[in-house]
Amino acid sequence: MNIAFPDINMLVILPLIVIFGSALALLLIDLFFIPAGNKKITGYLALAGLLFTGLAGVPLWGMEESSFSGMVVVDTFALTLNVIFIIIAAITIIISLDYLPRQGIEQGEFYPLILFATGSFVLLAQSTNLILIFLGIELLSITLYVLTGFAYPRLSSEEAAMKYLLLGAFAAGFFVYGIALIYGETMTVDLNQIRLYLTELESSSTAAVPGPTLLLIGGALVLIAFSFKIALVPFHMWTPDVYEGAPTPVTAFMSVGTKGAALAALIRIVTIALPTVQDAWVPVLAVLAAATMIVGNVGAVAQTNVKRMLAYSSVGHAGYIVLGVVAMSAHGIEAFLFYLLAYSLTNLGAFAVIIVLEQRGESAWSLDDFSGLGQRQPMLAVAMALFMLSLAGVPPTAGYLGKFFVFAAAWESGLGWLVLIGVITSAIAIFFYLRIIVRMFMHEPVRDVQPALHRSITWTIAVAAGAVLLFGFMPNLFIDLAQRSVIALGG
Amino acid sequence: MVPTDYYVLLSAALFTIGVLGVLLRRNAIVLFMSVELMLNAANLALVAFAYRHANIDGQVLVFFVISVAAAEVAVGLALLVTIFRTRSTTDVDEVSTLRG
Amino acid sequence: MLINYPFIAVFFIASVIFPFIPLIMGYLVAPKRPTEGKKSTYECGLEAIGDIWVQFRVQYYLYAIAFVVFDVEVVFLYPWAVSFGQIGVFALIAMSIFLLILVASLIYDWRKGALEWI
Numbered sequence: 001m002n003i004a005f006p007d008i009n010m011l012v013i014l015p016l017i018v019i020f021g022s023a024l025a026l027l028l029i030d031l032f033f034i035p036a037g038n039k040k041i042t043g044y045l046a047l048a049g050l051l052f053t054g055l056a057g058v059p060l061w062g063m064e065e066s067s068f069s070g071m072v073v074v075d076t077f078a079l080t081l082n083v084i085f086i087i088i089a090a091i092t093i094i095i096s097l098d099y100l101p102r103q104g105i106e107q108g109e110f111y112p113l114i115l116f117a118t119g120s121f122v123l124l125a126q127s128t129n130l131i132l133i134f135l136g137i138e139l140l141s142i143t144l145y146v147l148t149g150f151a152y153p154r155l156s157s158e159e160a161a162m163k164y165l166l167l168g169a170f171a172a173g174f175f176v177y178g179i180a181l182i183y184g185e186t187m188t189v190d191l192n193q194i195r196l197y198l199t200e201l202e203s204s205s206t207a208a209v210p211g212p213t214l215l216l217i218g219g220a221l222v223l224i225a226f227s228f229k230i231a232l233v234p235f236h237m238w239t240p241d242v243y244e245g246a247p248t249p250v251t252a253f254m255s256v257g258t259k260g261a262a263l264a265a266l267i268r269i270v271t272i273a274l275p276t277v278q279d280a281w282v283p284v285l286a287v288l289a290a291a292t293m294i295v296g297n298v299g300a301v302a303q304t305n306v307k308r309m310l311a312y313s314s315v316g317h318a319g320y321i322v323l324g325v326v327a328m329s330a331h332g333i334e335a336f337l338f339y340l341l342a343y344s345l346t347n348l349g350a351f352a353v354i355i356v357l358e359q360r361g362e363s364a365w366s367l368d369d370f371s372g373l374g375q376r377q378p379m380l381a382v383a384m385a386l387f388m389l390s391l392a393g394v395p396p397t398a399g400y401l402g403k404f405f406v407f408a409a410a411w412e413s414g415l416g417w418l419v420l421i422g423v424i425t426s427a428i429a430i431f432f433y434l435r436i437i438v439r440m441f442m443h444e445p446v447r448d449v450q451p452a453l454h455r456s457i458t459w460t461i462a463v464a465a466g467a468v469l470l471f472g473f474m475p476n477l478f479i480d481l482a483q484r485s486v487i488a489l490g491g
Numbered sequence: 492m493v494p495t496d497y498y499v500l501l502s503a504a505l506f507t508i509g510v511l512g513v514l515l516r517r518n519a520i521v522l523f524m525s526v527e528l529m530l531n532a533a534n535l536a537l538v539a540f541a542y543r544h545a546n547i548d549g550q551v552l553v554f555f556v557i558s559v560a561a562a563e564v565a566v567g568l569a570l571l572v573t574i575f576r577t578r579s580t581t582d583v584d585e586v587s588t589l590r591g
Numbered sequence: 592m593l594i595n596y597p598f599i600a601v602f603f604i605a606s607v608i609f610p611f612i613p614l615i616m617g618y619l620v621a622p623k624r625p626t627e628g629k630k631s632t633y634e635c636g637l638e639a640i641g642d643i644w645v646q647f648r649v650q651y652y653l654y655a656i657a658f659v660v661f662d663v664e665v666v667f668l669y670p671w672a673v674s675f676g677q678i679g680v681f682a683l684i685a686m687s688i689f690l691l692i693l694v695a696s697l698i699y700d701w702r703k704g705a706l707e708w709i
Binding site for chain 2: 652655656657659660662663664666667670
C-alpha cells in the first residue's frame with residue numbers, strides 16, 4: 001500500500017510556525033536565562049515574537065492558497081485578523097508588564113501563555129477543517145484556563161478558572177459530539193467537502209431523500225459550543241464571574257481575543273460549509289444575538305463594580321458583533337472586522353485604565369474609585385471618557401462607526417427587527433457608560449486612589465485613545481482592507 | 492454483526508448521561524468524569540461512523556479528542572489541587588465568592 | 592444477528608451468579624471462630640497504622656498529572672509506527688518535531704522541580 005502525500009506548502013502555515021515556535025522557545029529561555037523578579041524581559045521577548053509573527057505575514061500578503069489537503073488556508077481575511085490579534089496580544093503584554101509585579105503574581109509563564117493563546121487565534125482564523133477548529137478552540141481554552149487562574153493563590157481567581165474550565169469542558173463535549181454527527185451525515189470534516197455534500201443533496205432532493213437531519217442536529221450542538229465561547233445568552237452565565245475573577249489584563253485579552261477568534265472560525269464554518277442551509281441557522285443565531293444584546297446591556301445597568309459592568313457590556317457587544325455574521329453578506333463581514341478592531345482597541349484601553357487604578361490587595365473596581373478622577377488625573381479621565389463613549393457608540397468614535405456598520409449590514413439583509421433591538425439596547429447602554437463619565441467629572445473624590453501611571457501603560461492608553469478617534473474619523477484606513485478580506489472569502 | 496446505528500444510539504445515551512451528570516452533580520471530580528463521558532460518547536460515535544463510511548477522518552479526530560481531554564483534565568486537576576489547598580473542598584457550590 | 596443476544600444474556604446471568612456461589616458456600620459450610628487478629632483490617636499482613644484518610648504529598652499529584660499528559664501523547668505514535676514503512680522520511684521529521692516539543696515540556700517539568708521526589 002502506498003500513501004499519497006498531499007501537497008504541502010509550508011509558507012501557508014508560516015505565521016503559525018513563527019508564533020508557536022517563539023512561544024515554545026520563550027518558555028525555555030524564560031526558564032533558563034531570565035532571573036526571577038526580572039520577568040519583564042520575557043515580556044519584551046514576547047513582543048519581539050509577536051513582531052516576527054506579523055513580519056511572517058508580509059510575504060503572504062495577497063496570497064490565496066489552501067494547503068495540507070485543504071485543512072489550512074491563507075487569505076486576506078485570515079491575515080487581516082492576524083494583524084488584529086497581534087495588536088490585541090501586544091497591548092495585553094504591555095499592560096501586564098507593570099501589573100503583574102505590582103499584584104505580586106509575576107511568573108515568566110504568563111507571556112508564553114499569551115503567545116500560545118494568540119497562536120490559537122491565528123490557527124482559528126486560518127483553518128478550514130473541523131478537526132483544526134476543534135484543536136484551535138481547545139488550545140485557546142486551555143491556555144485561558146491557566147491564565148484565568150494566574151492570580152493564584154487569590155481564591156477568586158482560582159474559582160473563576162475552575163468555573164471557566166468546567167463550563168469550557170462541557171462546551172467541548174458539545175462541540176465534539178456536534179462534529180461527530182456532522183461527520184456521520186457528510187463523511188467528512190472538511191468544510192469545503194461539507195458544502196459539496198449539501199449542494200449535491202439539494203440537487204438530488206426528492207421526497208424519498210430526507211434532509212440533512214443529523215447535520216442540522218450536529219450543527220446545533222456546534223453552535224451551542226460556540227455560544228459558550230463567545231458568551232451568547234443563554235450560555236453566558238460564566239462570563240461575569242470569570243471576567244471578574246481573572247487578572248485584569250487576562251480579562252481584557254479574553255474579552256476581545258476569544259470573541260474575535262471564535263467568531264472567525266464560526267464565519268468560516270457558516271460561509272464555507274453551510275450557506276445552502278441558511279434558513280435553518282440564521283434565525284437561531286439572530287434570536288441568540290437579540291437575547292445577548294438585551295441581557296448584556298440590561299445586566300450591566302445593575303452593576304456597581306466596574307470590572308463586572310465591563311463583563312456584562314462585553315456580553316452585549318458579542319451580540320452586536322454577531323449581527324455582522326447573521327447578515328450573511330459582504331457588508332456583514334466587513335462590519336464584523338471593523339467592529340472587532342474598534343471594540344478591541346476601546347475595550348483594551350478601558351481595561352488599561354482600570355489596571356492603572358488597581359492597587360495591590362484591594363480591587364479598585366468600585367464606581368467610587370472613579371469619582372473625581374477628572375480633577376486628579378484629567379488626561380486619564382478624558383481617555384476613559386473617550387473609551388466609554390466609544391463603547392456606548394457615540395460619534396465621532398470608532399465604536400460608533402462599528403455599530404453603524406453592523407446595523408447597516410443587518411438592515412440590508414432584512415433583519416430590521418434585530419436592528420431595532422440593537423438600537424434600543426444601545427440607548428440603554430449609554431446610561432451606564434455615561435454614569436462613569438458623570439462620576440469622573442461631576443463628583444468629588446471619595447477615596448484616594450493613587451494611579452500607577454508608568455510610561456508603557458500611559459503610552460498604550462494614549463495610543464489606543466488616538467486610534468479610537470482616528471478610526472472614528474477615517475474608517476477608510478481599515479475598510480479597504482476589510483473589503484479585500486471579503487473578496488478573499490468569496491462573499 | 493451489530494449495525495452501526497446501535498453504536499450511535501448508545502453514544503447518544505452516554506452523551507445524555509454525561510450532560511445530566513454535569514447539570515445535576517456538584518462535586519468537581521464527578522463533573523470531570525461526566526465531561527469525560529460526553530467526550531467518549533462522541534468518540535464512540537466517531538468510530539462507529541468512520542467504520543460505516545470506511546473513512547479514516549473520524550478516527551483521526553478521536554486521537555485528538557483523547558489527547559485534548561487529557562490536557563484539559565491535567566489543568567483541571569492542577570486547579571483542583573490548588574483550590575483544595577486553599578479551601579479543603581471540591582464541592583463547586585461551596586467555592587463561590589463571586590456572586591451578583 | 593439478534594440470535595447472538597441470548598448468548599450474551601446467558602453469560603451475563605452466569606457471571607452475576609458465579610461470585611455468589613463461593614460466598615454462600617463459605618457462609619453455610621465454614622466454621623466461625625473470630626479472634627481479635629482475624630477481625631483487624633488486612634494490610635499486606637502488617638498491622639494497620641493510623642487513619643486511611645491521609646493527605647498525599649502534592650508531589651504525588653504533579654507526577655500523576657505529568658504522567659497523564661505524556662502517557663496520552665503516545666496515541667499519536669501508534670498510527671505513525673504502524674504505517675512507518677509507507678510514509679518514509681517526511682513522517683520521521685514530522686514525528687521528530689512532535690517529540691522535540693514533548694522533550695521541551697519534559698525539560699520544563701524537570702527544571703521546575705516537578706520531577707523531584709522529596
